Amino acid sequence: MTIDLMTLADRIAIEERLYLYGHLLDTKRFEQVAAEIFTEDADIHLGGENLIGRAAIAGRLEDYRHTMLGSSHVITNIIMTVNGDDASTYSKVGAWHWFAGSSDDTLAPADMVSIGGYEDRLRRTDDGWRIYHRRGYSSGTGVGVGAVPEPLREMLESLAGRMPDWTH
Numbered sequence: 001m002t003i004d005l006m007t008l009a010d011r012i013a014i015e016e017r018l019y020l021y022g023h024l025l026d027t028k029r030f031e032q033v034a035a036e037i038f039t040e041d042a043d044i045h046l047g048g049e050n051l052i053g054r055a056a057i058a059g060r061l062e063d064y065r066h067t068m069l070g071s072s073h074v075i076t077n078i079i080m081t082v083n084g085d086d087a088s089t090y091s092k093v094g095a096w097h098w099f100a101g102s103s104d105d106t107l108a109p110a111d112m113v114s115i116g117g118y119e120d121r122l123r124r125t126d127d128g129w130r131i132y133h134r135r136g137y138s139s140g141t142g143v144g145v146g147a148v149p150e151p152l153r154e155m156l157e158s159l160a161g162r163m164p165d166w167t168h
Contacts, residue, residue: 010082010129014122017129018091022073030065034058039123039132046136069098072110075118085124092117 021037024030034054038044044051051057077092096110103111121133 007082010087010124011080014080014082014087014089014129015078017122017131018075018078018089018118018120021131022075022093022095025061025064025073026071028065028068028070030061031058033061037131038134039125039130042130042132042134044134046134067100069100069102071098072096077117087122087124087129089120089122090117091120 017037021033024033024036034042034057038054038057040054042052042054042057044057049060051060072095074094075091076094077090079090081088093114093116095114097112097114098108099111102108116136116138119135119137120131122129123132
């Protein structure tokens with residue numbers, strides 16, 4: 001008999017952490033993302049970019065403050081396993097992006113829509129569940145709409161065709 005160690009409270013807390021990531025990005029609270037989503041030693045692989053530690057994550061997100069006019073992240077289809085104080089998740093992400101300087105029209109369509117997902121490992125900490133490893137993936141769909149600006153090109157190109165590893 002297999003014992004499922006995941007409780008409903010764990011599932012809700014982990015899902016909320018994943019949703020909070022998108023919410024903080026979309027409300028431009030970049031300074032909170034590193035501290036409220038990731039562990040101090042987090043290892044993040046988003047395409048060609050590898051960030052290790054909260055300081056590196058916060059620094060990269062600060063770059064977005066000047067290039068992003070706005071965004072809307074939809075995180076869904078969460079597959080999850082929990083084993084004590086460690087968890088693995090796979091989630092789909094659709095992200096709409098508006099870039100600074102692309103239009104003066106407040107009702108302009110998105111400049112780019114990226115489609116993909118996250119493969120995350122989380123750890124239960126004194127402050128709740130935090131992501132300690134993130135690997136972005138693309139289900140082969142890449143960019144759904146718009147043109148990719150140079151600062152994001154390397155990251156998105158390296159995600160092309162990268163699928164989740166599903167071994168956790």
